[in-house]
Amino acid sequence: MNHTTTAPQTLDLGGTWQLTWTAGPDGSPSYATGGAAIPATVPGQVHTDLLAAGLLEDPDVGLREADQMWIGHSQWTYSRTFTWDGTSEDRTELVADGLDTFATVRLNGQDVAVTADQHIGYRWEVAHLLTPGENLLEITFGSAWDAAHECEAQLGGELPRPYDEPYPYVRKSACNFGWDWGPHYVTAGIWQPIRLESWSRGRIASIRPDTALHEGPGGTTATVGVSVGVERPDPASELTLTAVLTAPDGSEAARVSVPVDADDVVLALDVADPELWWPVGLGAQPLYGLSVVLHGAGEGGGDALSTGTRRIGLRTVTVEEEPDAIGTTWALAVNGRRVRVRGYNWIPDDPFIAEVTDERLGQRLDQAVDGGANLLRVWGGGYFSTEEFMAGCDERGLMVWHDFLFACAAYDESDAMIEAVTTEAEQAVARLSSHPSLVIWCGGNECVWGMYDWGWPEILDGRPYGAAFYTEVLPGVIDRLDPSRPYVPNSPWSGSLDRHPNDRDSGPVHIWEVWNNVDYVHYRDVDPPFVSEMGWCAPPAWSTLQRVVTEGDLVPENPQVAHHMRAADGMEKLARGLEPYFGAPGAAEDWHYLTQMVQARSQAVGAEWLRTRERCAGVVIWQLNDCWPVLSWSAVDGDGIEKPVWYALRRSFADHLLAIVPVTAGGTDDPTGPDGLEVVLVNDGLSAWAADVVVRRLALDGTELARETLPLTAAADGTARALLPGGLTAVSDSEFLVADADGLRSTWFFAPDAALAPAAPRFTAEATADGGTVRVSVHAETLLRDLCVFADRLADMLGVGAPELVVDDMMLTVLPGETAVFTISRRDGGPLDAPADLSAATLSPVVRCIGDGSSLVPSGSGGAAGDAAR
Numbered sequence: 001m002n003h004t005t006t007a008p009q010t011l012d013l014g015g016t017w018q019l020t021w022t023a024g025p026d027g028s029p030s031y032a033t034g035g036a037a038i039p040a041t042v043p044g045q046v047h048t049d050l051l052a053a054g055l056l057e058d059p060d061v062g063l064r065e066a067d068q069m070w071i072g073h074s075q076w077t078y079s080r081t082f083t084w085d086g087t088s089e090d091r092t093e094l095v096a097d098g099l100d101t102f103a104t105v106r107l108n109g110q111d112v113a114v115t116a117d118q119h120i121g122y123r124w125e126v127a128h129l130l131t132p133g134e135n136l137l138e139i140t141f142g143s144a145w146d147a148a149h150e151c152e153a154q155l156g157g158e159l160p161r162p163y164d165e166p167y168p169y170v171r172k173s174a175c176n177f178g179w180d181w182g183p184h185y186v187t188a189g190i191w192q193p194i195r196l197e198s199w200s201r202g203r204i205a206s207i208r209p210d211t212a213l214h215e216g217p218g219g220t221t222a223t224v225g226v227s228v229g230v231e232r233p234d235p236a237s238e239l240t241l242t243a244v245l246t247a248p249d250g251s252e253a254a255r256v257s258v259p260v261d262a263d264d265v266v267l268a269l270d271v272a273d274p275e276l277w278w279p280v281g282l283g284a285q286p287l288y289g290l291s292v293v294l295h296g297a298g299e300g301g302g303d304a305l306s307t308g309t310r311r312i313g314l315r316t317v318t319v320e321e322e323p324d325a326i327g328t329t330w331a332l333a334v335n336g337r338r339v340r341v342r343g344y345n346w347i348p349d350d351p352f353i354a355e356v357t358d359e360r361l362g363q364r365l366d367q368a369v370d371g372g373a374n375l376l377r378v379w380g381g382g383y384f385s386t387e388e389f390m391a392g393c394d395e396r397g398l399m400v401w402h403d404f405l406f407a408c409a410a411y412d413e414s415d416a417m418i419e420a421v422t423t424e425a426e427q428a429v430a431r432l433s434s435h436p437s438l439v440i441w442c443g444g445n446e447c448v449w450g451m452y453d454w455g456w457p458e459i460l461d462g463r464p465y466g467a468a469f470y471t472e473v474l475p476g477v478i479d480r481l482d483p484s485r486p487y488v489p490n491s492p493w494s495g496s497l498d499r500h501p502n503d504r505d506s507g508p509v510h511i512w513e514v515w516n517n518v519d520y521v522h523y524r525d526v527d528p529p530f531v532s533e534m535g536w537c538a539p540p541a542w543s544t545l546q547r548v549v550t551e552g553d554l555v556p557e558n559p560q561v562a563h564h565m566r567a568a569d570g571m572e573k574l575a576r577g578l579e580p581y582f583g584a585p586g587a588a589e590d591w592h593y594l595t596q597m598v599q600a601r602s603q604a605v606g607a608e609w610l611r612t613r614e615r616c617a618g619v620v621i622w623q624l625n626d627c628w629p630v631l632s633w634s635a636v637d638g639d640g641i642e643k644p645v646w647y648a649l650r651r652s653f654a655d656h657l658l659a660i661v662p663v664t665a666g667g668t669d670d671p672t673g674p675d676g677l678e679v680v681l682v683n684d685g686l687s688a689w690a691a692d693v694v695v696r697r698l699a700l701d702g703t704e705l706a707r708e709t710l711p712l713t714a715a716a717d718g719t720a721r722a723l724l725p726g727g728l729t730a731v732s733d734s735e736f737l738v739a740d741a742d743g744l745r746s747t748w749f750f751a752p753d754a755a756l757a758p759a760a761p762r763f764t765a766e767a768t769a770d771g772g773t774v775r776v777s778v779h780a781e782t783l784l785r786d787l788c789v790f791a792d793r794l795a796d797m798l799g800v801g802a803p804e805l806v807v808d809d810m811m812l813t814v815l816p817g818e819t820a821v822f823t824i825s826r827r828d829g830g831p832l833d834a835p836a837d838l839s840a841a842t843l844s845p846v847v848r849c850i851g852d853g854s855s856l857v858p859s860g861s862g863g864a865a866g867d868a869a870r
Helices: 046-052 063-074 144-155 358-370 387-396 416-432 449-453 456-460 467-481 513-517 520-525 542-548 559-563 569-584 588-612 645-652 791-798
Strands: 004-006 009-012 015-023 038-043 075-084 091-096 102-107 111-117 122-125 133-141 194-198 203-216 220-232 239-246 254-259 264-272 288-296 303-310 317-320 330-333 338-339 341-344 375-380 400-403 440-441 508-509 531-536 619-623 656-662 677-682 690-699 704-714 717-725 735-741 744-749 762-772 773-780 783-787 806-807 813-814 821-828
Touching: 038 046, 038 075, 046 063, 091 102, 111 122, 203 288, 203 303, 203 330, 203 508, 220 239, 220 288, 239 264, 254 264, 288 773, 317 440, 341 400, 341 531, 358 387, 387 400, 387 569, 416 467, 440 773, 449 456, 513 520, 513 588, 520 588, 531 588, 542 791, 569 588, 588 619, 588 645, 588 656, 588 677, 588 783, 656 735, 656 744, 677 690, 677 704, 704 717, 773 783, 783 821, 791 806, 791 821, 813 821
Parallel strands: 341 375, 341 619, 375 400, 400 440, 508 531, 531 619
Antiparallel strands: 004 303, 009 194, 015 038, 015 075, 075 133, 091 122, 091 194, 102 111, 102 133, 203 220, 220 264, 239 254, 239 288, 288 303, 317 330, 330 338, 656 677, 677 717, 690 704, 690 735, 735 744, 762 773, 773 821, 783 813, 806 821
8 A cells, every 4th residue: 555654552443343223214124123233344334244244135136226225224333342451642542534424433332423424534532431441332324315315405405416316415425326327325334444543742644745856957856845744732742753765776865854843844855866757658657665753852763653654756747738729728747748648537446345356456457557548537426546546556657637526416515515525625635645646636527517508507596506616625725735736626627617618629528429419420520628538338248247137138128238227318329329330230149249349439439539639638538447237338347347449449549549530520421521531640659650651442352452651750749640642532332441550550431331332251260279378360251340259258168257258359350361369368367278179269259240140150160150241
C-alpha cells in the first residue's frame, strides 16, 4: 500500500464478528428473524456475510436480485468482544475508516456516536468507556434506503435524478441503488478497517506532498513541499517533525527537520536531478519513499510519537486551455508535455468492495494498460479509490481522473450536506493527494448537464441543485489542501455555468447521442477538444451470461437475459445498431457475436476518428469494467473476460495508429462522404515516426485493383496525413481499401456489410497444443472480417474455468491467402492440459467471422472450413 501511518499502540478490531438482524420488513426470511447470530467478517457488508454463511444465494444469478431486496430495508447489528489490557498512552480512540452508512456505535452499552455518511472516516475518544479485560463493541446499521426516503420527505421537494430511487438524499454510493449497468444491492456494514489507536502528546493526522520542478543552469531540481497535519492535545508541547525522502535506488535524497508550531506544518525537501514520474508510454514511473516522524524536541529527536510513510512520484500536472478556430482546446500536460489521453471510465469493480481482491484489482489495471490506456476516470457514483487502486496506478503509470461523489442528480445544498461533503472532500484529498497518478479532480458527473437538458428547472422551481458544491465547496478544499492539482467542476464542462456544459467546442464532453439515437458512423460528426465519456453496449462473454441465465436461450426475449440489461431501451438500441449491417440475427449465437462486433466497431471508429483530429487531446471510453454479469458498455466483463471491443480498442489506442478516415464525415450508406478519404498516422511516441504506407484497393475476392505508397512522417505527439489519390476510389461496393505500414493495418469498406456483394467466407483452421498453450491457425481462402477466437468457449474442453482463459488477439481482417494465428493460454501463466483431439477448437462458436453462419463443417485436413452466406 502507498499509505501507512502508525501509532505506538494499535488493536485491530477486524476479523470475526457476529451479525444479527434487529428489524426489517414483513416476510424477511426466518434465518434472519429467528434471532440467531450469523458469523460475519470485518471489513465486509451484510450481503457478503450472508453469502459466506450459505444463507443467501448468489443474487446475480437468474432473477434472484428480487430475493435480496429485504436486506436493504432491514436493520442489522454487528457485535464482537475484545480484550483490553489498558495502555499508558493519554488517548485511546476508536477509529472507523468507513461505516455503511447510518450507524449507531456503542461500546460496553454506552453510545459512542451516530453516523450518516459512507464516505467519511471517524475517530472517537473512548478511553473512558473501556474496561480492563473483556469489552463489547456493537454497531447497528439502519436502512439507508428507508433513511433516504425520510430525508426526501423532510426536504419537502423532489430532487431530480435518473432513477426512481432516493440516492441523492444520502451520502452513500449512488450505484448501490441500481444503475444502467448495475444491480440494486443496498448495502450496510463495516466496509473499511476498524481499530483502537492509543497515543500521547501528538500524532500525524495527514501527509500531503506537493512537487514543483525548477529549470536552472545546473539542470532540473525539484522541491517537495510536505504539508503535515498534526494533532496535539497540548499546543505548548515541544514537538519536532522530520521528513526523509528516499530515492528509488534506496539512497537518501533529502532530509529536513522543523519544530511543530501549528496544526499544519510545511517541510521543504530539495532534490537535485530528480527522477520524474511519467504516464505509461512517456517514461518510467520511479517512486520515492517519504517518511515523516513526529517526535519530542531535543538532541536526537527524542521518542518517535507517530510515523507516516508514503510512496510518491515527482511530477507536475496542468490543464492547458487555449483558444482556437473552433473554441477552446483542453489538454492534460505532465512535466510540461501534453499527454494525448487514451482512457476508460472506472466503476466499482464489485457491489461489495470486500470481494475485490488484490489479484483481481491488479488484473483489471493490467487489462487497462495492456489495452492501450494511460488514464482511468473514477466515476462519481461509487466511492473514493482505495490505496491499493491508487498504488497500482502509480506503479503502472496509469493517470487517474477522480470525480468527487456526485452523479447525474440534483443535490441538497443545506448546511448539513455542505458540512458532510466538505469533510468527505478534505479526507479524500488528504489521503489520495500523495499519489502521482492522480492528475485531476472533478466535481461530479453530469450534475450540471441535467439543469440544461433534463427538465430539472421545472422540478426544482427555483431551489438550488448543487452548483455550490462544484463551484465553491470543492474548489475551496482543493485550493487549501491540493492547490497544484487541476480541478474541473463537472464532466462534461464547457468552462462556465452560463454555457451549455456539453458544448462540443470547449472542455471535456460526453458523446451519448450516438448510442442513444444514431449509427456509430456519426461519431465522426464532431471535433471536440476532449471526450470524457462515450460508449456502446453489448453482451458479456457467452460463458459469463450463460452462468447467470439458468433457463432458455441467450436471446433478448428471454426474461433472464433482459433482466441483465439495465440500459434504457437497451435491447432496442442493440437491434438498431445491428440493422444496417446485419439485419435481425435469428440464432442466439449470431445475436451474441454480432452485437459484440458492433460494439467493437463503434468504439474503434469513434476512438480512431477522435485520435486523428489535431485538437482532440483525449478519448475516455465508457467503461473498462463491470461489477456483475450484465449487458453493458464495458470492455472487460464482470467475470474479467475481455470482450472483442477490448481488442479493437487496443489497436485504436496504440502509441502508433494507422487509420483511414473520411475528410468530411459521411453517413451509414456512404461513410466516405463528399470529400474523399485520407490516411493518417497518429504518433503518441517520444520520437518521430516515419513510415511508407502502402494502400491497396482490392476486390472482395482479394484481387488487387490499385496500389499507392505514401511516405509519411508524424512528429512526436503529432499526426501526419495524406489525401488518398483518385485511383484508390471504389468503382463498386464489391471493393475495399487496405492500408499497411510497420505491421499495422487499417481497412475501409465503402458500404455497410448488408449492402456488399455477398461473398461466403471460406477458410481452413487447425488447432494444436504448443508448450502448454493452444494455437489456432486460420488460413483465409476468402476475405475474413472480424475474425475472432472465443477462448471461453473452450473452457470445458480444456478443464479450466472460462475466466482463466485468454486469447491473444481478436477482431482481425484477414485477406485471401493470409493466415492468422491465435494463442489461447491460461491467464495465470500455468500450462493448459489440452486433449489429443482439438478439432472442436476450430469450429463455431469458437471461431467466428462475419457471414460464417452459425456453424462450421470440419474439413478433411482435420481443421475446419466455413462456406456460408448470411
